[in-house]
Amino acid sequence: MNVSLLGTGLMGSALAHALLRNGARVTVWNRTATKCAPVAAAGAAVAESARSAVQANPVTIVCLLDYDVVRAVLAECGPLTGRTIVNTATGSPAEATAFAEWIEARGALYLDGAIAAYPEDIGTETSGINYSGSTQAWEALRDLLLPVAAQSRFVGTRPGAANVLDAAMAGAFFNVALGAFHEAASYARAEGVAVAEMRHSLHLWTGKLLELLQEAVDTFETRDYSTDQATLHIYAAAVKSWHESMLHAGQSASLMAANLANLERACAAGYGDMGLFAQIETLSPRSATTTR
């Protein structure tokens, strides 16, 4: 398959190399042309302008900084009628929605991609790119795109869906979990316990986390929060005690305080005798009246 790629930074180059290894004929463009040299050496054609790259092939993958940059570059690329644009810029769901409208108004199909991988993971089993937008584009391109990141998926026709999952998993889950570990380590350090002691239990706790998150997703789907294990009341009491110990040791413990407030809000809303996973029902206050 013939494909063009705009942007040969770290991530763009990783995508280009993976495409080339899988037999695609790739035309690349980068504003600083010298950055194209390694992928050219690997077999890519180098276009003299973004416009000539986009006009060279029916499909263009864009790997530039953000939505504003992508829009500015594509605005100079001539008609897009009948073409397909795949855009991997990082941004919000709202930006993806607005950009999809802009592309579709120019007659092209649009796929929004959110990359959940570091450049060195591209082309391996441990990378994934979530795509959303045009089903037609995904069906036409899946054989091209899957070898680039094995765990890639099409996650919805709303152009913002990929960015929603990115904000949820990379942001709301992963980054907060990392932050939580910092509060844990700061507390241990303040109490004179060597942080090295935490190393031994990392496998144990991340393994348990995977188990519970799988169980959580199952439960979110059924919305049956009854339990014969610890209830939200019991979790809230334990978290309150842990939080007090952290404050006692001079910690800010802000994440722990927010966590306690989330659990107590769920108890106050009547979920105290349900399982831990019931807290999801009280985290979306604006929609609470419509969903219950």
Next chain:
Amino acid sequence: MNVSLLGTGLMGSALAHALLRNGARVTVWNRTATKCAPVAAAGAAVAESARSAVQANPVTIVCLLDYDVVRAVLAECGPLTGRTIVNTATGSPAEATAFAEWIEARGALYLDGAIAAYPEDIGTETSGINYSGSTQAWEALRDLLLPVAAQSRFVGTRPGAANVLDAAMAGAFFNVALGAFHEAASYARAEGVAVAEMRHSLHLWTGKLLELLQEAVDTFETRDYSTDQATLHIYAAAVKSWHESMLHAGQSASLMAANLANLERACAAGYGDMGLFAQIETLSPRSATTTR
């Protein structure tokens, strides 16, 4: 080895069975005597009172509800001189410290144990109990205690150290990470993205989390936070954008807000050009002036 065990609830029974399987001669007591039947059937002797259990053997493991209950029971058990008490009650570091003083004033050695396992995990490779307190007691008992929970460790001579690690890992890290996943799923649901879509990336993200936590512990030890990857400024900007998307979707996003505040506090303190792990230095405000 001969050992006594007070409390044959779910966890106490699991401990008793594991001890028996490993060849210990075990004397048990429980306030409701009928609950001793299964471990008696497995070979345990049943004492008629807590006092006769404690006086039967030089070592007593206590698995009762909390520190107050343990103190009330042991107060009725006669002299403890020359004995060793191992207490697995859940509680705060301060409670462990006070209880160790109480035990030691009665002439016994004290080990405080914090169980990081469910009852069904006891006796398997995926369970651990952290112990702290008397080094002499740990050295004498490690061959008895290790088969009960393979990943058990002695984590410090301060009696509260095991509870500190418990509050840090089970509380400040694990429970907050679980809470964060609820905020993530609530947000995805509010945006019309099926939470089932999150299932596919759980292995990927918990795997990455393990990798980064190991790197974090290494970095906490060296305190060298310089990086050629994303800086705290870059993380704070990404988290700010994710947080705005969550608010836009009507989420409370309290953990995300606390996380953003932690990152911005670290940037404001001058760590913005350092790596993510530098945020640990600004989470302990009371001690900030002494540790830097």
